[in-house]
Amino acid sequence: MKWRFLLLSIPLVVFFLFPSKLPSSPADKPGTEEHWWGLYFKGDKIGYSQTISVDTGDSLEIKEYVKFQMTTFGVTQNIETLATYTLKANSLTSFEFEMKAGSAAINARGTRNAGAFDIEMHTVSGISSLSYPVDEKALVFPLLYKRLAELGPPAGEKLQMSIFDPSLIITGVPPEKMVAYIDIEGKETVKTPSTYYDTLRVRIRFIGTTSTVWINDRGILVKEFTEPGFISKLEGRAKATREPLANLDIVSKTAVSSNVSLKDARELKLLRVKIGGLDSTEDLQLSDGRRQSFESGIVEVNSEALESLTPYSIPYAGGDKSELTKPTHLIQSAHPEIAAVTQSILNGETDSLLAGRKLVDWVYNNLEKVPVISIPNALDVLKTKKGDCNEHATLLAALSRSAGIPTRIVLGLMYINGKFYYHAWNEMFVGGWITVDSTLGQVPADASHIKLLEGGLSRSSEIMRFLGKLKLEILDAS
Numbered sequence: 001m002k003w004r005f006l007l008l009s010i011p012l013v014v015f016f017l018f019p020s021k022l023p024s025s026p027a028d029k030p031g032t033e034e035h036w037w038g039l040y041f042k043g044d045k046i047g048y049s050q051t052i053s054v055d056t057g058d059s060l061e062i063k064e065y066v067k068f069q070m071t072t073f074g075v076t077q078n079i080e081t082l083a084t085y086t087l088k089a090n091s092l093t094s095f096e097f098e099m100k101a102g103s104a105a106i107n108a109r110g111t112r113n114a115g116a117f118d119i120e121m122h123t124v125s126g127i128s129s130l131s132y133p134v135d136e137k138a139l140v141f142p143l144l145y146k147r148l149a150e151l152g153p154p155a156g157e158k159l160q161m162s163i164f165d166p167s168l169i170i171t172g173v174p175p176e177k178m179v180a181y182i183d184i185e186g187k188e189t190v191k192t193p194s195t196y197y198d199t200l201r202v203r204i205r206f207i208g209t210t211s212t213v214w215i216n217d218r219g220i221l222v223k224e225f226t227e228p229g230f231i232s233k234l235e236g237r238a239k240a241t242r243e244p245l246a247n248l249d250i251v252s253k254t255a256v257s258s259n260v261s262l263k264d265a266r267e268l269k270l271l272r273v274k275i276g277g278l279d280s281t282e283d284l285q286l287s288d289g290r291r292q293s294f295e296s297g298i299v300e301v302n303s304e305a306l307e308s309l310t311p312y313s314i315p316y317a318g319g320d321k322s323e324l325t326k327p328t329h330l331i332q333s334a335h336p337e338i339a340a341v342t343q344s345i346l347n348g349e350t351d352s353l354l355a356g357r358k359l360v361d362w363v364y365n366n367l368e369k370v371p372v373i374s375i376p377n378a379l380d381v382l383k384t385k386k387g388d389c390n391e392h393a394t395l396l397a398a399l400s401r402s403a404g405i406p407t408r409i410v411l412g413l414m415y416i417n418g419k420f421y422y423h424a425w426n427e428m429f430v431g432g433w434i435t436v437d438s439t440l441g442q443v444p445a446d447a448s449h450i451k452l453l454e455g456g457l458s459r460s461s462e463i464m465r466f467l468g469k470l471k472l473e474i475l476d477a478s
Contacts, residue, residue, distance in 0.1 A: 031055035035220060036240035039068065041253075042229040044246035046070060049232070051142055060087040062142055070248040072371040077102055079373050083166060085140050092138065097166035103384075104374035108170050121170060121329075125379035130329045133175045135162035144180065146219030148202060155186035168207060171375055172330060172458035181205040190214050190222050192234065197222045208462030228468025254467055255419040260474040265415045266440065268447040271301045272476040277469040283462070285410075285454045291435055292451055298475070304434050304444040311353040311431040315404020321429055324406035330377040330457065331394060333401035338378060342402040352430040355403055357443045363396045364441035375457065390457060392438040393424040397456070400428055409456040410435075411463065413472075415448035420472055422463055424456075425449060447477075 032054050039047035047068035054061045062085045069078050079101045086094045095117075097108045110119040116133045139147060139161055153159065159182040168178065183203040190197045199214040199222050214223040224232040262268065274297055275286075286294035293300045316325060327334040345362045349355045368386040378398030381391045393409045400407035406429040413420040414437075425437040425445055437445040452466070453459045 031057070034237075036235050036237045037221070037232045038235045038240050038243070039066075040231045040233065041246075041248050044248065045243055046246055046248045048235075048240040050237075050240070053142065058088065059093075061085070062087075062140060064140075064142065068248075069245040070250045072249070072251050072373075075371055076247055077371070077373055081167065083140075085164075087143075091136060092134070092140070092164055095164075095166055097170070099167070099375070101373040104372055106170070106375055108166055110166070117169075119169070123377065123380050125377070125383045128329060128332075128377070128379075132169050134164060135175075135178075138162040138164040138178070140164050142219075142221075145213070145215045145221050148182070148184075148200065149215055149217055149219035152200070153184045155184055157184045158182065159184070163206060167375070168458075168461070170329075171460070172328060172456065173207060173461075174458070177207060179206075185212075188214065192222070194236075197234075199223075208459075209464040227464070251421060252419075255421045256413060256470050256472050258415065258418055258420060258472065258474060260477065261418050262415055262448065262474075262477055265448045266442070266446050268415075268477060269303045270476065270478045271299075271447040271450070271474070273299050273450070274473040274475055275299050275470070276473070277471040278466065279469075284452055286452070288433075288451065290433060299450060301447040301450060303447045304432075306353065306434065306444065309353060309430060309432045309434070311351050313350045314352050314355055316352070316406055316429065321406035324408050324429070325401050325404060327398070327401065330375070331398045331401065332378050333398045335379060335398075337382060338398050338402050341382065342399045345399065346403060352405055353434075356400065356405055356428045356430045356434070356436065359396060359399045359403065359405075360436050360438045360443050361441060363392055363399070363438035367392055367395070367438075369439065389424045389439045393426050394456065396426050396436070396438045400426070405430060408454055410451050410454050411456075411460060412452040413450045420448075420450070423449070424460075427454075 034050070034052045037049045038045055039049060047066065049064070049066040052063045064083045067078065067080045069076065071077070082098045084096045085092060092112065094111045095109070099106045107122040108119055110117040112134070115136070116131045118129065118131055120127060120129050141163070144161060144163070161180050161182065163178050163180050165178065185201040185203055188199055188201045190199050197216045199216050202213050202215060204211050204213060209226060211224055211226040213221055216222050220234065221232065222234045276297065286292065286299055291302055291304055332338055345358055346355050349358060366385055367381070370386050370388070372387045372391060376387060376391045376394045378395050381387055381395040397407045397409055408427050409424055410427055411424050414423040425435065425439070427433050427435050434443065435445040435449060436443045437449065453462060
Protein backbone atom coordinates (compact mmCIF):
# COMPACT_ATOMS: atom_id res chain seq x y z
CA MET A 1 0.00 0.00 0.00
CA LYS A 2 2.76 2.41 -1.00
CA TRP A 3 0.25 4.74 -2.64
CA ARG A 4 -1.52 5.81 0.54
CA PHE A 5 -0.29 9.38 0.78
CA LEU A 6 -0.41 10.10 -2.95
CA LEU A 7 -3.95 8.75 -3.14
CA LEU A 8 -4.89 10.74 -0.07
CA SER A 9 -3.73 13.89 -1.86
CA ILE A 10 -5.84 13.49 -5.01
CA PRO A 11 -8.95 15.41 -3.85
CA LEU A 12 -6.81 18.01 -2.06
CA VAL A 13 -5.56 19.66 -5.23
CA VAL A 14 -8.18 21.27 -7.39
CA PHE A 15 -7.24 24.44 -8.56
CA PHE A 16 8.32 22.51 -4.88
CA LEU A 17 11.91 19.98 -5.01
CA PHE A 18 12.11 19.86 -1.21
CA PRO A 19 15.07 17.70 -0.19
CA SER A 20 14.56 15.48 2.80
CA LYS A 21 17.17 13.20 4.27
CA LEU A 22 16.99 9.80 2.64
CA PRO A 23 17.54 7.10 5.27
CA SER A 24 21.13 5.96 5.01
CA SER A 25 21.71 2.37 4.02
CA PRO A 26 22.80 0.38 7.07
CA ALA A 27 26.01 -1.56 7.30
CA ASP A 28 25.57 -5.15 6.23
CA LYS A 29 25.01 -6.96 9.50
CA PRO A 30 22.75 -9.72 10.85
CA GLY A 31 19.15 -8.69 11.38
CA THR A 32 19.21 -5.92 8.76
CA GLU A 33 17.16 -5.83 5.55
CA GLU A 34 16.91 -3.14 2.90
CA HIS A 35 14.61 -3.12 -0.15
CA TRP A 36 13.76 -0.67 -2.93
CA TRP A 37 10.75 -0.28 -5.21
CA GLY A 38 10.08 1.73 -8.34
CA LEU A 39 6.69 3.46 -8.40
CA TYR A 40 4.88 3.74 -11.73
CA PHE A 41 1.66 5.07 -13.18
CA LYS A 42 0.58 3.32 -16.38
CA GLY A 43 4.19 2.65 -17.34
CA ASP A 44 5.68 6.03 -16.37
CA LYS A 45 8.01 6.12 -13.38
CA ILE A 46 6.80 8.74 -10.90
CA GLY A 47 8.73 7.82 -7.75
CA TYR A 48 10.46 5.25 -5.61
CA SER A 49 10.43 3.90 -2.07
CA GLN A 50 12.81 2.26 0.39
CA THR A 51 12.26 0.11 3.47
CA ILE A 52 14.98 -0.63 6.03
CA SER A 53 14.40 -2.94 8.98
CA VAL A 54 16.87 -3.61 11.80
CA ASP A 55 16.15 -6.45 14.23
CA THR A 56 18.43 -6.34 17.28
CA GLY A 57 16.69 -9.18 19.06
CA ASP A 58 15.34 -6.84 21.73
CA SER A 59 13.59 -4.49 19.32
CA LEU A 60 12.70 -4.04 15.66
CA GLU A 61 13.00 -0.70 13.85
CA ILE A 62 11.42 -0.17 10.44
CA LYS A 63 11.92 2.88 8.23
CA GLU A 64 9.70 3.53 5.20
CA TYR A 65 10.72 6.30 2.79
CA VAL A 66 8.55 7.24 -0.20
CA LYS A 67 9.09 9.91 -2.87
CA PHE A 68 6.64 10.89 -5.63
CA GLN A 69 6.83 13.53 -8.33
CA MET A 70 3.70 14.98 -9.85
CA THR A 71 2.39 18.09 -11.57
CA THR A 72 -0.70 20.05 -10.57
CA PHE A 73 -1.86 22.86 -12.86
CA GLY A 74 1.64 23.24 -14.26
CA VAL A 75 3.42 23.19 -10.89
CA THR A 76 5.80 20.25 -10.34
CA GLN A 77 5.74 19.01 -6.77
CA ASN A 78 7.76 16.43 -4.90
CA ILE A 79 6.08 14.61 -2.04
CA GLU A 80 8.32 12.82 0.44
CA THR A 81 7.31 10.84 3.50
CA LEU A 82 9.45 9.04 6.07
CA ALA A 83 7.88 6.81 8.71
CA THR A 84 9.92 5.17 11.47
CA TYR A 85 8.39 2.45 13.65
CA THR A 86 9.83 0.83 16.78
CA LEU A 87 8.48 -2.50 18.03
CA LYS A 88 9.18 -4.62 21.07
CA ALA A 89 7.78 -8.10 21.59
CA ASN A 90 5.95 -7.71 18.26
CA SER A 91 4.06 -4.68 19.57
CA LEU A 92 4.41 -1.17 18.17
CA THR A 93 5.79 1.08 20.95
CA SER A 94 6.60 4.36 19.12
CA PHE A 95 6.65 6.01 15.70
CA GLU A 96 7.71 9.15 13.90
CA PHE A 97 6.18 10.41 10.66
CA GLU A 98 7.58 13.19 8.47
CA MET A 99 6.00 14.63 5.35
CA LYS A 100 7.41 17.32 3.06
CA ALA A 101 5.82 18.74 -0.06
CA GLY A 102 6.97 22.10 -1.33
CA SER A 103 6.81 24.57 1.54
CA ALA A 104 4.57 22.31 3.63
CA ALA A 105 6.03 20.07 6.32
CA ILE A 106 4.57 17.91 9.08
CA ASN A 107 6.28 15.93 11.83
CA ALA A 108 4.29 13.63 14.09
CA ARG A 109 5.66 11.51 16.94
CA GLY A 110 3.81 9.06 19.09
CA THR A 111 4.37 6.67 21.97
CA ARG A 112 2.10 3.94 23.25
CA ASN A 113 0.23 4.69 26.45
CA ALA A 114 -1.92 1.71 27.50
CA GLY A 115 -4.48 1.19 24.69
CA ALA A 116 -3.72 4.43 22.86
CA PHE A 117 -0.92 6.44 21.31
CA ASP A 118 -0.07 9.89 22.64
CA ILE A 119 0.77 11.85 19.49
CA GLU A 120 2.55 15.20 19.20
CA MET A 121 2.41 17.03 15.88
CA HIS A 122 4.73 19.82 14.72
CA THR A 123 3.50 22.03 11.86
CA VAL A 124 4.00 25.60 10.73
CA SER A 125 1.56 26.89 13.37
CA GLY A 126 3.25 25.12 16.28
CA ILE A 127 2.72 21.98 18.37
CA SER A 128 -0.54 20.11 18.91
CA SER A 129 -1.40 16.76 20.43
CA LEU A 130 -4.01 14.03 20.42
CA SER A 131 -4.60 10.60 21.91
CA TYR A 132 -5.55 7.87 19.44
CA PRO A 133 -6.78 4.37 20.41
CA VAL A 134 -4.72 1.63 18.73
CA ASP A 135 -5.32 -2.11 18.69
CA GLU A 136 -2.52 -3.98 20.48
CA LYS A 137 -2.21 -6.24 17.42
CA ALA A 138 -2.20 -3.46 14.81
CA LEU A 139 0.39 -3.95 12.04
CA VAL A 140 2.26 -1.60 9.75
CA PHE A 141 2.14 -2.78 6.15
CA PRO A 142 5.67 -4.28 5.92
CA LEU A 143 4.80 -6.49 8.89
CA LEU A 144 1.38 -7.33 7.45
CA TYR A 145 3.13 -8.82 4.41
CA LYS A 146 5.49 -10.85 6.63
CA ARG A 147 2.58 -12.07 8.71
CA LEU A 148 0.74 -13.29 5.61
CA ALA A 149 3.88 -15.09 4.40
CA GLU A 150 4.24 -16.78 7.80
CA LEU A 151 0.59 -17.85 7.89
CA GLY A 152 0.63 -19.14 4.30
CA PRO A 153 -3.19 -19.10 4.09
CA PRO A 154 -4.83 -21.15 1.33
CA ALA A 155 -6.58 -19.63 -1.67
CA GLY A 156 -10.08 -18.48 -0.83
CA GLU A 157 -9.39 -17.63 2.80
CA LYS A 158 -10.56 -14.24 4.05
CA LEU A 159 -8.84 -12.34 6.87
CA GLN A 160 -9.16 -9.06 8.76
CA MET A 161 -6.20 -7.31 10.37
CA SER A 162 -5.89 -4.01 12.24
CA ILE A 163 -3.56 -1.50 10.59
CA PHE A 164 -1.45 1.33 11.96
CA ASP A 165 -0.90 4.17 9.48
CA PRO A 166 0.16 7.60 10.84
CA SER A 167 -0.73 9.50 7.64
CA LEU A 168 -4.35 8.37 8.06
CA ILE A 169 -4.44 8.80 11.83
CA ILE A 170 -3.50 12.48 11.67
CA THR A 171 -6.15 13.12 9.00
CA GLY A 172 -8.81 11.94 11.44
CA VAL A 173 -9.68 8.46 10.15
CA PRO A 174 -11.44 6.80 13.12
CA PRO A 175 -9.90 3.67 14.72
CA GLU A 176 -12.79 1.42 13.70
CA LYS A 177 -11.97 2.03 10.02
CA MET A 178 -8.29 1.10 10.33
CA VAL A 179 -8.91 -2.48 9.27
CA ALA A 180 -7.58 -4.29 6.20
CA TYR A 181 -9.93 -6.80 4.57
CA ILE A 182 -7.84 -9.48 2.93
CA ASP A 183 -8.74 -12.04 0.25
CA ILE A 184 -6.16 -14.76 -0.46
CA GLU A 185 -6.26 -15.38 -4.22
CA GLY A 186 -3.57 -18.03 -4.54
CA LYS A 187 0.02 -18.63 -5.59
CA GLU A 188 1.55 -17.08 -8.69
CA THR A 189 4.99 -16.78 -10.28
CA VAL A 190 6.03 -13.19 -10.96
CA LYS A 191 8.76 -12.34 -13.50
CA THR A 192 11.03 -9.34 -12.98
CA PRO A 193 13.88 -8.13 -15.25
CA SER A 194 16.42 -10.04 -13.13
CA THR A 195 14.62 -13.12 -11.79
CA TYR A 196 11.41 -15.01 -11.05
CA TYR A 197 9.57 -14.99 -7.71
CA ASP A 198 7.14 -17.53 -6.33
CA THR A 199 4.54 -15.38 -4.64
CA LEU A 200 1.26 -15.32 -2.77
CA ARG A 201 -1.27 -13.09 -4.54
CA VAL A 202 -3.46 -11.18 -2.10
CA ARG A 203 -6.24 -8.64 -2.55
CA ILE A 204 -6.41 -5.98 0.20
CA ARG A 205 -9.24 -3.50 0.76
CA PHE A 206 -8.33 -0.67 3.11
CA ILE A 207 -10.00 2.73 3.63
CA GLY A 208 -11.65 2.82 0.23
CA THR A 209 -8.61 1.58 -1.67
CA THR A 210 -8.27 -1.88 -3.22
CA SER A 211 -4.83 -3.23 -4.09
CA THR A 212 -3.51 -6.53 -5.36
CA VAL A 213 -0.14 -7.44 -3.87
CA TRP A 214 2.30 -10.23 -4.64
CA ILE A 215 4.42 -11.34 -1.64
CA ASN A 216 7.34 -13.79 -1.68
CA ASP A 217 7.92 -16.50 0.93
CA ARG A 218 9.98 -14.08 3.08
CA GLY A 219 7.13 -11.59 3.26
CA ILE A 220 8.73 -9.09 0.86
CA LEU A 221 6.44 -7.15 -1.46
CA VAL A 222 7.39 -8.07 -5.02
CA LYS A 223 4.65 -6.14 -6.81
CA GLU A 224 1.57 -4.08 -6.03
CA PHE A 225 -1.22 -2.89 -8.33
CA THR A 226 -3.76 -0.23 -7.36
CA GLU A 227 -6.46 1.17 -9.67
CA PRO A 228 -6.47 3.12 -11.90
CA GLY A 229 -2.91 2.10 -12.86
CA PHE A 230 -0.47 2.58 -9.96
CA ILE A 231 2.21 -0.13 -9.76
CA SER A 232 5.08 -0.79 -7.32
CA LYS A 233 7.91 -3.08 -8.44
CA LEU A 234 10.73 -4.53 -6.36
CA GLU A 235 14.00 -3.09 -7.77
CA GLY A 236 17.60 -2.50 -6.82
CA ARG A 237 18.65 0.85 -5.34
CA ALA A 238 20.36 2.09 -8.52
CA LYS A 239 17.38 1.42 -10.79
CA ALA A 240 14.91 2.77 -8.24
CA THR A 241 16.68 6.08 -7.56
CA ARG A 242 18.68 6.99 -10.66
CA GLU A 243 16.09 6.78 -13.39
CA PRO A 244 14.45 10.12 -14.28
CA LEU A 245 10.93 10.62 -13.00
CA ALA A 246 8.01 11.49 -15.25
CA ASN A 247 5.60 14.26 -14.27
CA LEU A 248 2.24 12.77 -13.33
CA ASP A 249 -0.49 15.35 -13.95
CA ILE A 250 -2.63 14.13 -11.09
CA VAL A 251 -5.40 16.67 -11.67
CA SER A 252 -6.08 15.90 -15.33
CA LYS A 253 -5.55 12.15 -14.88
CA THR A 254 -8.23 11.94 -12.20
CA ALA A 255 -10.77 14.36 -13.70
CA VAL A 256 -14.02 13.02 -15.19
CA SER A 257 -14.73 14.04 -18.79
CA SER A 258 -17.98 15.81 -19.63
CA ASN A 259 -20.08 15.07 -22.72
CA VAL A 260 -21.27 18.68 -22.81
CA SER A 261 -19.36 21.96 -22.54
CA LEU A 262 -20.95 24.36 -20.05
CA LYS A 263 -20.35 28.04 -20.85
CA ASP A 264 -21.51 29.59 -17.59
CA ALA A 265 -20.94 26.85 -15.01
CA ARG A 266 -20.48 29.35 -12.17
CA GLU A 267 -24.06 30.59 -12.76
CA LEU A 268 -25.61 27.13 -12.97
CA LYS A 269 -28.85 26.67 -11.01
CA LEU A 270 -29.82 23.16 -12.19
CA LEU A 271 -27.78 20.14 -13.25
CA ARG A 272 -29.02 16.66 -14.10
CA VAL A 273 -26.41 13.99 -14.83
CA LYS A 274 -26.46 10.27 -15.41
CA ILE A 275 -23.84 8.67 -13.22
CA GLY A 276 -22.25 5.34 -14.10
CA GLY A 277 -19.20 3.16 -13.65
CA LEU A 278 -19.70 2.58 -9.92
CA ASP A 279 -19.84 -0.90 -8.48
CA SER A 280 -21.96 0.45 -5.63
CA THR A 281 -23.32 3.77 -4.38
CA GLU A 282 -23.30 2.49 -0.79
CA ASP A 283 -21.87 5.02 1.70
CA LEU A 284 -22.18 7.88 -0.81
CA GLN A 285 -24.26 10.97 -0.05
CA LEU A 286 -25.74 11.35 -3.53
CA SER A 287 -29.11 12.38 -2.10
CA ASP A 288 -29.53 14.80 0.79
CA GLY A 289 -33.27 15.49 0.65
CA ARG A 290 -32.88 19.14 -0.31
CA ARG A 291 -30.25 20.28 -2.82
CA GLN A 292 -29.27 16.98 -4.40
CA SER A 293 -31.34 13.89 -5.30
CA PHE A 294 -30.45 10.51 -6.76
CA GLU A 295 -32.82 8.06 -8.42
CA SER A 296 -32.39 5.40 -11.10
CA GLY A 297 -28.81 6.44 -11.76
CA ILE A 298 -29.69 10.13 -12.20
CA VAL A 299 -28.27 12.85 -9.95
CA GLU A 300 -30.14 16.15 -9.90
CA VAL A 301 -28.60 19.22 -8.26
CA ASN A 302 -30.51 22.45 -7.56
CA SER A 303 -28.66 25.46 -6.20
CA GLU A 304 -30.37 26.67 -3.02
CA ALA A 305 -32.72 29.66 -2.91
CA LEU A 306 -31.55 31.81 -0.02
CA GLU A 307 -34.90 33.62 0.13
CA SER A 308 -36.56 30.53 1.63
CA LEU A 309 -34.24 30.47 4.66
CA THR A 310 -35.15 31.70 8.13
CA PRO A 311 -31.87 32.84 9.69
CA TYR A 312 -31.32 32.65 13.46
CA SER A 313 -29.24 34.65 15.88
CA ILE A 314 -25.84 33.01 16.32
CA PRO A 315 -24.67 30.91 18.07
CA TYR A 316 -26.98 28.08 17.03
CA ALA A 317 -28.80 26.82 20.13
CA GLY A 318 -30.19 23.50 18.90
CA GLY A 319 -28.68 20.25 20.11
CA ASP A 320 -29.28 18.20 16.96
CA LYS A 321 -26.26 19.63 15.13
CA SER A 322 -23.96 20.15 18.12
CA GLU A 323 -21.23 17.87 16.73
CA LEU A 324 -20.84 20.24 13.79
CA THR A 325 -20.03 23.16 16.08
CA LYS A 326 -17.24 21.33 17.95
CA PRO A 327 -13.49 21.50 17.25
CA THR A 328 -11.36 18.63 15.98
CA HIS A 329 -7.57 18.37 15.91
CA LEU A 330 -7.58 19.74 12.33
CA ILE A 331 -10.51 22.14 12.70
CA GLN A 332 -9.43 24.05 15.83
CA SER A 333 -12.52 26.24 16.14
CA ALA A 334 -12.07 26.74 19.90
CA HIS A 335 -8.50 28.08 19.61
CA PRO A 336 -8.12 31.73 20.74
CA GLU A 337 -6.52 32.77 17.42
CA ILE A 338 -9.41 31.32 15.42
CA ALA A 339 -11.95 32.91 17.78
CA ALA A 340 -10.26 36.32 17.57
CA VAL A 341 -10.22 36.33 13.75
CA THR A 342 -13.85 35.16 13.67
CA GLN A 343 -15.03 38.00 15.88
CA SER A 344 -13.01 40.50 13.87
CA ILE A 345 -14.62 39.32 10.63
CA LEU A 346 -18.16 39.33 12.03
CA ASN A 347 -17.76 42.71 13.76
CA GLY A 348 -20.90 42.15 15.83
CA GLU A 349 -23.01 40.49 13.10
CA THR A 350 -25.44 37.95 14.64
CA ASP A 351 -27.66 37.05 11.65
CA SER A 352 -26.57 33.52 10.72
CA LEU A 353 -26.88 33.99 6.94
CA LEU A 354 -25.13 37.36 6.88
CA ALA A 355 -22.44 36.05 9.24
CA GLY A 356 -21.89 32.99 7.06
CA ARG A 357 -21.53 35.16 3.96
CA LYS A 358 -18.99 37.39 5.71
CA LEU A 359 -16.88 34.34 6.66
CA VAL A 360 -16.98 32.91 3.12
CA ASP A 361 -16.01 36.28 1.64
CA TRP A 362 -13.11 36.67 4.09
CA VAL A 363 -11.62 33.25 3.33
CA TYR A 364 -12.04 33.81 -0.41
CA ASN A 365 -10.36 37.23 -0.31
CA ASN A 366 -7.57 36.41 2.13
CA LEU A 367 -6.22 33.04 0.96
CA GLU A 368 -3.81 32.84 -1.97
CA LYS A 369 -5.01 30.19 -4.43
CA VAL A 370 -2.04 27.82 -4.84
CA PRO A 371 -1.81 24.00 -5.02
CA VAL A 372 -0.68 22.54 -1.69
CA ILE A 373 -0.15 18.84 -0.95
CA SER A 374 -0.38 18.49 2.79
CA ILE A 375 -2.60 17.55 5.70
CA PRO A 376 -4.14 20.95 6.37
CA ASN A 377 -5.27 22.20 9.74
CA ALA A 378 -7.05 25.49 10.28
CA LEU A 379 -4.29 27.13 12.33
CA ASP A 380 -1.68 26.36 9.67
CA VAL A 381 -3.91 27.81 6.95
CA LEU A 382 -4.59 30.91 9.04
CA LYS A 383 -0.84 31.41 9.42
CA THR A 384 0.22 30.77 5.80
CA LYS A 385 -2.93 32.17 4.16
CA LYS A 386 -2.49 29.99 1.08
CA GLY A 387 -3.82 26.73 -0.28
CA ASP A 388 -6.23 24.94 -2.57
CA CYS A 389 -9.79 23.83 -1.95
CA ASN A 390 -9.05 21.73 1.11
CA GLU A 391 -7.25 24.56 2.92
CA HIS A 392 -10.17 26.90 2.13
CA ALA A 393 -12.76 24.40 3.34
CA THR A 394 -10.83 23.57 6.52
CA LEU A 395 -10.33 27.19 7.56
CA LEU A 396 -13.92 28.12 6.77
CA ALA A 397 -15.18 25.20 8.86
CA ALA A 398 -13.11 26.39 11.83
CA LEU A 399 -14.19 30.04 11.55
CA SER A 400 -17.83 29.14 11.05
CA ARG A 401 -17.92 26.70 13.96
CA SER A 402 -16.19 29.29 16.12
CA ALA A 403 -19.07 31.66 15.27
CA GLY A 404 -21.56 29.00 16.40
CA ILE A 405 -22.69 27.99 12.90
CA PRO A 406 -22.89 24.20 12.32
CA THR A 407 -20.56 23.50 9.39
CA ARG A 408 -19.19 20.44 7.62
CA ILE A 409 -16.78 19.71 4.79
CA VAL A 410 -18.01 17.81 1.75
CA LEU A 411 -16.09 16.11 -1.05
CA GLY A 412 -17.24 15.70 -4.61
CA LEU A 413 -16.87 16.94 -8.17
CA MET A 414 -17.03 20.41 -9.72
CA TYR A 415 -17.16 21.37 -13.39
CA ILE A 416 -14.26 23.38 -14.86
CA ASN A 417 -13.47 23.79 -18.58
CA GLY A 418 -14.98 20.60 -19.94
CA LYS A 419 -14.23 18.26 -17.04
CA PHE A 420 -15.42 17.48 -13.52
CA TYR A 421 -12.59 17.77 -11.01
CA TYR A 422 -12.43 16.37 -7.48
CA HIS A 423 -13.03 19.19 -5.04
CA ALA A 424 -13.83 20.09 -1.43
CA TRP A 425 -16.28 22.71 -0.16
CA ASN A 426 -18.61 23.35 2.80
CA GLU A 427 -22.20 23.13 3.95
CA MET A 428 -23.40 25.58 6.63
CA PHE A 429 -26.62 25.49 8.64
CA VAL A 430 -27.95 29.05 8.75
CA GLY A 431 -31.64 28.31 9.36
CA GLY A 432 -31.45 25.70 6.62
CA TRP A 433 -28.48 24.02 5.00
CA ILE A 434 -26.70 25.98 2.28
CA THR A 435 -23.79 24.89 0.10
CA VAL A 436 -20.90 27.36 -0.05
CA ASP A 437 -17.55 27.38 -1.83
CA SER A 438 -14.94 29.72 -0.34
CA THR A 439 -12.40 28.76 -3.04
CA LEU A 440 -14.73 30.47 -5.54
CA GLY A 441 -16.41 32.90 -3.13
CA GLN A 442 -19.87 31.42 -3.77
CA VAL A 443 -22.93 31.68 -1.48
CA PRO A 444 -24.65 29.47 -2.52
CA ALA A 445 -22.36 27.27 -4.61
CA ASP A 446 -23.37 26.70 -8.22
CA ALA A 447 -25.14 23.51 -9.25
CA SER A 448 -22.07 22.01 -10.95
CA HIS A 449 -20.92 20.93 -7.45
CA ILE A 450 -21.91 17.25 -7.15
CA LYS A 451 -21.60 15.94 -3.61
CA LEU A 452 -20.22 12.44 -3.15
CA LEU A 453 -19.18 12.31 0.51
CA GLU A 454 -19.87 14.27 3.67
CA GLY A 455 -16.78 14.54 5.83
CA GLY A 456 -13.34 16.06 5.61
CA LEU A 457 -9.90 14.79 4.74
CA SER A 458 -10.52 11.62 6.74
CA ARG A 459 -12.77 10.38 3.91
CA SER A 460 -10.70 11.56 0.96
CA SER A 461 -9.02 8.22 0.33
CA GLU A 462 -12.48 6.80 -0.42
CA ILE A 463 -12.32 8.79 -3.67
CA MET A 464 -9.92 6.07 -4.89
CA ARG A 465 -12.71 3.66 -5.68
CA PHE A 466 -14.07 6.08 -8.31
CA LEU A 467 -10.85 6.83 -10.18
CA GLY A 468 -10.86 5.70 -13.77
CA LYS A 469 -14.36 4.26 -13.35
CA LEU A 470 -16.79 7.11 -12.70
CA LYS A 471 -18.65 8.37 -15.78
CA LEU A 472 -20.95 11.39 -16.01
CA GLU A 473 -23.37 12.28 -18.79
CA ILE A 474 -25.00 15.70 -18.56
CA LEU A 475 -28.73 15.45 -19.35
CA ASP A 476 -29.77 18.99 -18.45
CA ALA A 477 -28.02 22.16 -17.30
CA SER A 478 -29.50 25.62 -16.86
